[in-house]
Structures are given as C-alpha cells and as structure tokens.
Amino acid sequence: MIPRLLLSAVYFGLGIIIAFVPENTTKPFRLTAEQMLNEVKYRSEMVSSDELADWMVNQDPSIQLIDIRTPKEFDQFHLENALNIPLSQILDEEWIDFLDQGIKMNILYSNGTTLAHEAWMISRQLGYENNYVLQGGLNYWTETILNPSAPSPYSADDEIAKYEFRKGASQYFGGEMKSTNESKKTKTDKPIIKRRKKKKAPQGGC
C-alpha cells in the first residue's frame, strides 16, 4: 500500500506545483531564420511609392496604411486615412485585429524604412501575413510623389511616363506636402478577423 500512497503524493505534489506556477506563455517564433532570410532576400514585402500612389488615387478599399512613427510625428503629417500604430505599441492587444487579418493589405510606413521594417519583421515572426512596407518610406514618397523632379529630356519613355503619373498624383495629393495635413480623424473599422490555422502542427486522427 505504501508505494501507492507515495505515488499519489508525488502526483498530488506535481499537480499542485503545475497548478500554481504561471503558464509558459513565451510565444515562440513562427518562422525559422532561413524562412526569414528568404523573405528578406526576395523583398516580397516591399510596395513602391508609385504602386501606393496608384492605389490611393483609385481609392482602393483593400489597402490600409499604418503609420509606425510616434503620435507626435503622426499629428504633424501623415498620409490620408493612415492609422497610427507606434512601433513601441505594436504588440498591444488592441492592434492585433488590424495587424493579423486576411482582408486588407496593410502598408507600414515610417520616415525612412527602418522602423517600418522592424515592425514588419515583428509581425512576420508572429505569423501575420498581410503586412507590407512602403519602399523608401515617407521621405521617398515626398521626393517622388509630392515633389517629383522632372527627368532629363533624354530619359527613356517609361521614365517620362512615370514622371507624368507622379505629376498627376502630386496634384491629386495636393502638391506641396503641407496641404495634405488635414488629418481626418476617421477611425477605420476593424476588419473581420481571420483566424489562422496553426502552422505545421501535424495532422492527427486515430
């Protein structure tokens, strides 16, 4: 009878310990280093400023701009309809539904690309899929879309066509960047949440 009591005591003890230690909630990485390298290598997360301008001019409803900079910078200037998620808050519960969804294409931007890329990498590690980075950031956006410089007359045709497009876009966005400053306080609706399946979990079944 003694071994049974002993065994019961051991299980009871193990149970008590596991009941009261906090659960291990460390979220492990979803992508291995190799997978990450591959994504970075192909730059598939990049969206060029021309592409973005085109979508914005056409008011494509499927894009969601996300400003990664601080609220202060955001208040000074931000792109139309952008949502402000400062990098330091990217893990906050309230943004999960925006960042982790399968409906809209999130385009992250900062002044350059560093902050946006950092945010993008974090989101990738969490396994989120619909996030992209604005190539060159706001600086390049201003340079190419808001104040495009005319190409030399000897440029190739497509260079000139690109300039024509940028000039048009510049007018659409109000030419000088200051005039875009009317910050619309429209809070965009939360997209419908798409729950992702657990990746790579083996298929069960008896």
Place this chain on the structure above:
Amino acid sequence: MGPLIPQEIIAEGWNFLIAFGVGIGFGFILEQAGFSSSRKLAGVFYGYDAVVLKVFFTGAITGMIGLLYLSLFDWIDLNLIWVNPTYLWSAIIGGIIMGAGFIVGGFCPGTSVCAAAIGKIDAMVFFGGIFIGILLFGETFEWIKPLYMAEYWGQIKLSELIGISQGLLTFFIIIAALLMFWVAEMAEKKFPQKEY
C-alpha cells in the same frame, strides 16, 4: 526544442522510424499491463478488474503533467502540439458507438492489435471488424456528413472552455483520478474475480 520533427530539428525521414519505436513501446506496455485480455479489459465495467481505468488515467495524467512540465522548462512548444478538433456531436455519437463496441467486442483498436500479436483469435476477428466498420463509414460518409461536421468548436482545450489555466485543470484531473483509483480499489475488493 521539441517537438523535434515539426520544427525540423531532426529530419522528416526519422518520422517513420520514431513511429515504429513509439509503437513498440506502446504495444509492449499495453501487453504488459494485461490489455491483451478482453476479459481483463471488460472487467472494469463489472468492477472486478479496474486495470483499464488505472492504466488509462495514470497514462493520461502522466501525459498531461509531462507536457506541461516540458513546456514550463521550454523543452516543448505546446503551440505545435496537435490538439484534436472538437466536433461535439460526432464526438458524442462516435463515442457512444465505440462504447457499445467496447462492451460487445471487449477490445479497442489498439488493444486488439496487441492481443492479436500474442495469438488471440478473438482479437484478430475484432481487428477484421474494424476494417468493415471503417469501410461502412466510408460508404455512408455522404449520408452521415451533416452529423460528422456538426457543432464545430475548433481545436479547443477544456481549460480554455472553462476559463482556467491548464495547470489548474490538470491538478483537478489528478485529484479526480486519485479518487477514482481509490474507488476502483474498493470495487475490486468488493467484486473479486473468479479464477479462470
């Protein structure tokens, strides 16, 4: 760390070898515990031999504790562990059919394989019956599909459902299991098995 294969820490090719090894361990223990005897298995339902209850629940709580402690020490990532999805009605009705099969046939699939391995002819017949049962299911799949897919709750854990931590739930289950073992021991004394 673990699980090793889904994280590609060891190659996929090892998978089947490990499956075979795990199977050997599984079969060996089932046989050693006496699960190769249908009369021992059925004993639990008449109180004369609670070996099924003891082995099954000791195994289950050991598994629970093992997984939680491995996770605690970061040796296993519980997110990568397969949690079988809950389709409420098919689990209940399927379980009822299996329970009936258990008391009629005296085995469950795993134990029948193990009993067939040591030459129990009834186990071989039972195993053959499983083939027919699965074939029947395959042929009636379209008809039963509404029930098969009904009440899908996702890959949900009981701890999430009732809103307590996994550790606390495990602790309660351990207590329940210990109580059950105690009752089973009493029952075994009360309904002694005749020697055969």
Place this chain on the structure above:
Amino acid sequence: MSSTKYMNPYLAGILLGLVLVAAFYFTGRGLGASGAVKSVVVSVVDVVAPDHANNSGFYSKYIGDGKNPLKTWLVFEVLGVLVGGFLSGAFAGRLKLKVEHHPNITSKKRLILAGIGGVLFGYGSQLGRGCTSGSALTGMAVLSVAGFVSMMAIFGTAFAFAYFFRRNWI
C-alpha cells in the same frame, strides 16, 4: 490473483504516459490505432475501385497527388504495436493461439461478438475522429475538449450497456 503476472497497472500507466510524452516530444502528435486501419481501407478501396475512391468525399481526402495512404505515421506506429505486443507476450510466455472467452459462452459466439464489436468500433472511431488511444487518451493529455467528450462517451456507454452484456463477461 491472476493479475500478479502482469505489470503493476500504475507503473504501466506511468510508462504509457512517458511513451505518449515521447511521441509528442519527437513528432508533435500522440498515439493512435484506428487511423492505420483507415489507411489500409483507403488503399484497398483505391486499388479495387479507384473511380469510386476518387469520387467519395471520404476516401479522396487521403489519396491523389501521388499520396500513398499507407505511408503514414500511424501505419508504422501500429506495426510497432504489433511487434511490441509480440515481444512482451514472448517474454511473459503468453504467446498462444486461442479464443479467450467466458465459460458461459461458446468460442463461436465470442468470435461473432468480437466481430460485431470491431465493426462498431471501426464505425465509431471514424465518426468520433479517433479511438480510445487516438482521441480519448491523446486528446486528454493535451486537454482537448474532444478528448474528454470521447472518453466520457466511450466509458459511459460501455458502463451503461454493461448490464445487458453481463452474461458474456461474468
């Protein structure tokens, strides 16, 4: 007591739990049995009536794209169970071809009942997405709701029906 020749059930349970944890640690999945039979059934149907297999919502899940339903984890695991059971039986001197049954019933009746039980278990395991080992034991270890529901349904029903079948067992 006849049970002395078997391993202590609690010890066996602990070892069973450790095998289960090992399975999780290596492959991220637990144990199973009926899934292997399913693989065999699917393969047989695929060979005998390939068109039928491809058109069925059930079989077609496991074939096609050059998938071999027999080359799955559970098939190898169940082969291991067969070997493990045999080894254990050999060590314990329990290898004997026989029909085990209660003196009250004949061998023939026992075999018929075993066959019926097998059919029921086969059908139920597919409907319930796993048998005692795959759904109930493994499911409970990962605290899956399905595991607890299956376990209660299986054991509850067996207890409820035990009275009607008592002549076969006691």
